[in-house]
Amino acid sequence: MPDIETAAQQLAEELKKAKADYIEARLERSQRSHITYRGKELESAGQSTAVGGNIRALVRGGWGFVSFNDLDDLPQRIELAVKQATLVGREESRLAPVEPVVDTVASKEDSPLTIPLAEKKELLDEYNQIIWSTPKLQTSVIGYADSHQQTIFLSSAGSRIEQPRTDITLRLSAVAAADGDVQQSGLSLGSRGNFDSMRHLHKDVEEMAKHAVELLSAPRVKGGEYTVVLDPVLAGVFVHEAFGHLSESDFVYEDDRLREIMVLGKKFGSHELNIVDSADRPGLRGSYKYDDEGVPATKTYLIKEGKLVGRLHSRETAAKMNEKPTGNARAINYRYPPIVRMTNTYIEPGKSSFDDIIAGIKEGVYAKNWFGGTTSMEMFTFSAGEAYMIRHGQIAEALRPVVLTGNVFTTLNNIDAIAGDLDMNQGGGCGKGGQFPLPVSNGSPHIRISRCLVGGS
Amino acid sequence: MENILAQARKVSEAAEVFEVAAEETSVQFEANRLKNIQSKQSTGIALRIIREGRLGYATTTELDDVKNLIDNAAETARFGMPAKFELPPSTPYPKIDIFDPAVEATPPENMDKLGQELIELITKHTPEILCEAMVSKDAISVKLLNSQGGQAEYKKSIFSIGIYGSLIRGTDMLFVGESQSSCHPITHPRDIAKTVIRQLELAKDQAPVPTRQLPVIFTPRGAASALVPSLVMAFNGKMVLQGASPIGSKLGQKVFDSKISLWDDPTVAYRPHSRPCDDEGVASRRIPLIEQGVVASFLYDLQTAALANTQSTGSASRGGGLPAPSPSSFIIAPGKIAMEDMVKDIKEGLVIEQLMGAEQGNILGGDFSGNVLLGYKVESGKIVGRVKNTMVSGNVYQVLKEVTAVGSQAEWVGGSLYTPPLYCPRLSVASKG
Numbered sequence: 001m002p003d004i005e006t007a008a009q010q011l012a013e014e015l016k017k018a019k020a021d022y023i024e025a026r027l028e029r030s031q032r033s034h035i036t037y038r039g040k041e042l043e044s045a046g047q048s049t050a051v052g053g054n055i056r057a058l059v060r061g062g063w064g065f066v067s068f069n070d071l072d073d074l075p076q077r078i079e080l081a082v083k084q085a086t087l088v089g090r091e092e093s094r095l096a097p098v099e100p101v102v103d104t105v106a107s108k109e110d111s112p113l114t115i116p117l118a119e120k121k122e123l124l125d126e127y128n129q130i131i132w133s134t135p136k137l138q139t140s141v142i143g144y145a146d147s148h149q150q151t152i153f154l155s156s157a158g159s160r161i162e163q164p165r166t167d168i169t170l171r172l173s174a175v176a177a178a179d180g181d182v183q184q185s186g187l188s189l190g191s192r193g194n195f196d197s198m199r200h201l202h203k204d205v206e207e208m209a210k211h212a213v214e215l216l217s218a219p220r221v222k223g224g225e226y227t228v229v230l231d232p233v234l235a236g237v238f239v240h241e242a243f244g245h246l247s248e249s250d251f252v253y254e255d256d257r258l259r260e261i262m263v264l265g266k267k268f269g270s271h272e273l274n275i276v277d278s279a280d281r282p283g284l285r286g287s288y289k290y291d292d293e294g295v296p297a298t299k300t301y302l303i304k305e306g307k308l309v310g311r312l313h314s315r316e317t318a319a320k321m322n323e324k325p326t327g328n329a330r331a332i333n334y335r336y337p338p339i340v341r342m343t344n345t346y347i348e349p350g351k352s353s354f355d356d357i358i359a360g361i362k363e364g365v366y367a368k369n370w371f372g373g374t375t376s377m378e379m380f381t382f383s384a385g386e387a388y389m390i391r392h393g394q395i396a397e398a399l400r401p402v403v404l405t406g407n408v409f410t411t412l413n414n415i416d417a418i419a420g421d422l423d424m425n426q427g428g429g430c431g432k433g434g435q436f437p438l439p440v441s442n443g444s445p446h447i448r449i450s451r452c453l454v455g456g457s
Numbered sequence: 458m459e460n461i462l463a464q465a466r467k468v469s470e471a472a473e474v475f476e477v478a479a480e481e482t483s484v485q486f487e488a489n490r491l492k493n494i495q496s497k498q499s500t501g502i503a504l505r506i507i508r509e510g511r512l513g514y515a516t517t518t519e520l521d522d523v524k525n526l527i528d529n530a531a532e533t534a535r536f537g538m539p540a541k542f543e544l545p546p547s548t549p550y551p552k553i554d555i556f557d558p559a560v561e562a563t564p565p566e567n568m569d570k571l572g573q574e575l576i577e578l579i580t581k582h583t584p585e586i587l588c589e590a591m592v593s594k595d596a597i598s599v600k601l602l603n604s605q606g607g608q609a610e611y612k613k614s615i616f617s618i619g620i621y622g623s624l625i626r627g628t629d630m631l632f633v634g635e636s637q638s639s640c641h642p643i644t645h646p647r648d649i650a651k652t653v654i655r656q657l658e659l660a661k662d663q664a665p666v667p668t669r670q671l672p673v674i675f676t677p678r679g680a681a682s683a684l685v686p687s688l689v690m691a692f693n694g695k696m697v698l699q700g701a702s703p704i705g706s707k708l709g710q711k712v713f714d715s716k717i718s719l720w721d722d723p724t725v726a727y728r729p730h731s732r733p734c735d736d737e738g739v740a741s742r743r744i745p746l747i748e749q750g751v752v753a754s755f756l757y758d759l760q761t762a763a764l765a766n767t768q769s770t771g772s773a774s775r776g777g778g779l780p781a782p783s784p785s786s787f788i789i790a791p792g793k794i795a796m797e798d799m800v801k802d803i804k805e806g807l808v809i810e811q812l813m814g815a816e817q818g819n820i821l822g823g824d825f826s827g828n829v830l831l832g833y834k835v836e837s838g839k840i841v842g843r844v845k846n847t848m849v850s851g852n853v854y855q856v857l858k859e860v861t862a863v864g865s866q867a868e869w870v871g872g873s874l875y876t877p878p879l880y881c882p883r884l885s886v887a888s889k890g
Contacts, residue, residue: 381814
């Protein structure tokens with residue numbers, strides 16, 4: 001079987017001959033390794049390699065997509081993609097114009113794959129020992145994974161972009177149990193390839209393990225509306241779920257009603273609220289130089305001074321909404337076509353301090369860290385890994401994990417204080433259209449939301 | 458595969474090669490129109506070895522790079538878990554019908570037509586709805602070979618159709634949807650359209666909800682989103698072995714309402730998750746998990762079973778890594794009460810079709826808490842409208858300890874769960890009105 005460079009050479013010629021309005025190919029070689037601990041013992045260690053590619057063709061507004069990991073017979077794959085696109089196409093093809101790019105992007109980080117498994121294991125052993133030195137712990141799970149992908153993107157417009165992508169994730173969780181009750185706490189980290197950022201977490205790991213045990217004696221919150229203060233990690237998940245997904249134009253561009261709701265200039269929040277998505281901010285998990293359509297990364301303001309000013313685009317959604325492409329078309333790997341995705345999404349710092357924010361709260365909830373989040377566009381939920389009552393301006397007793405929910409059209413307006421302590425959370429993974437987990441980061445300073453609905457007993 | 462096995466044996470005491478080849482074609486609709494057609498070809502090989510008593514594992518898609526695959530597996534075996542089991546020798550498997558050549562033979566044109574018909578049925582009812590839909594077909598071929606002489610080989614066909622509609626009025630959004638899958642081709646969109654149209658009918662008006670405890674009926678989809686994720690974890694032999702399952706020490710004890718029986722069944726004909734053997738080559742059989750409220754068994758693979766001093770239940774599944782216990786098709790036994798009669802029984806309460814975010818809490822402990830993405834208010838025995846801005850919270854073990862009724866009409870949800878509606882006496886509800 002040919003390697004991806006040879007296959008790319010062959011494809012560059014074939015793409016020009018294809019009977020499509022536009023056609024592109026992505027070839028990829030990836031290596032991955034993972035180590036999992038369950039309880040005191042290492043449960044699984046594995047390494048994998050994968051090679052594959054895809055062809056995406058556009059004919060009269062219809063798309064055909066073919067993915068494969070057999071690199072022989074490429075002309076036949078092109079033919080199939082064009083045939084499928086032709087079957088779909090019934091209108092005019094529209095893509096926002098971009099300059100063709102020929103570039104080879106160098107890797108900035110040493111690949112974590114070059115670090116021996118033994119060294120990674122040694123570090124995880126240290127963390128597991130810390131977890132297990134915590135009294136009353138029932139069990140623990142540690143999952144470490146790293147990957148290095150080399151991709152070559154080719155288009156019929158003449159682009160040829162070679163890009164590396166490196167990603168590391170580390171998830172730790174501790175489980176405490178007593179009298180049939182099971183509680184867990186977790187820590188989730190990630191990096192764009194820098195293994196050093198996985199070191200020196202000993203203190204965080206210790207706190208996480210202790211917290212699982214604390215939860216056994218913590219009460220459940222009483223369900224209802226509260227003034228809620230979110231830490232930067234959870235506020236990052238909040239901005240991703242509550243607003244980020246709604247700014248992805250593929251949800252909007254063919255839906256006239258949604259286009260009316262999401263009209264630029266519409267007020268969503270206070271004058272102090274600024275929300276940004278930027279793949280251009282280097283070194284984060286959602287950072288890159290070009291997206292998977294070969295469009296250069298940008299920094300996009302979604303909300304500026306409380307008003308909707310921008311949204312995330314692929315070439316197709318930008319053309320159909322008469323806006324500029326933002327370089328947000330991403331695919332998790334060669335098996336999927338690029339779709340509009342977030343990259344590094346954050347609320348810009350404000351002027352308050354954490355103490356100012358909680359000072360006036362008589363009874364509220366301080367929610368930290370994350371379990372997860374999801375959205376239906378209008379409504380969203382996100383869950384906190386840690387939660388505490390706020391009483392008379394002070395952090396009070398610990399609570400069991402809470403799930404918060406809201407309506408995007410009112411909740412952003414209810415953000416009434418933003419601190420200055422922006423921090424980016426690198427531990428997330430985003431899912432959309434069956435593509436999960438996509439490396440993203442999100443962040444925020446501490447924020448306060450009035451009248452937030454919290455589920456509870 | 459024979460070559461890989463022979464080469465792997467040179468560096469190990471035992472080895473197993475697992476190969477999956479798949480061809481998938483899907484026809485996708487956006488905003489009520491055909492948008493794209495995709496086909497995906499993939500082949501992957503997983504090698505598991507036991508070397509100096511420890512497990513090594515590697516996978517590749519490069520079928521001709523055997524050396525790299527074996528080197529990778531050998532490196533991981535330096536740290537791997539000590540293998541406590543033996544790979545199964547050649548065994549007879551039950552004959553399970555999971556392949557229909559008519560799936561592969563269905564051309565994309567017919568799949569397009571099916572999707573169009575489905576969208577037409579729904580837009581005829583509600584012209585302003587925008588639907589995303591997908592019709593897909595898969596051909597999967599699985600082969601397993603191990604150094605003890607064990608071997609398995611089967612082909613499976615899967616046909617799926619799903620639709621997701623959104624209806625926007627001002628800033629109010631309503632989401633409805635349904636999906637179906639089978640090893641046979643699905644030829645008519647009637648049933649799925651009927652379900653979606655019923656959702657649209659029931660959600661026409663909105664109804665206010667108080668913040669307090671209310672009786673709740675979970676429809677099959679509602680049960681899938683709120684209750685089942687915790688059970689999937691709790692019956693996993695690994696969770697039991699680690700002491701992390703709340704029911705792990707309750708084998709033979711009555712933990713659930715006696716109206717509840719649950720089993721895992723990989724042998725149901727023409728279901729997408731059925732198979733003659735699991736991903737380690739252990740024969741498939743039906744495993745009772747809850748028998749009239751009593752915890753009857755847990756799900757095990759070979760290694761977990763050996764560590765727990767029991768037998769594999771043939772429940773090993775590979776999600777990209779080493780085999781691990783996982784359900785194939787969870788089946789909850791239907792009861793005797795019709796859905797309509799459960800609704801009639803409620804003075805004030807909720808029917809939940811989908812709870813968003815419910816799987817994001819402490820599901821290990823059984824807690825769930827989610828926003829009612831699709832659900833209805835019941836007043837004096839009648840569904841009066843859709844509920845919004847409402848959170849429902851509870852604990853699966855408390856909820857299923859005492860259910861008022863188990864419905865008589867069970868349905869497949871998402872291909873791997875068959876469940877009736879479940880009627881619970883009280884759950885905590887918080888609402889903005």
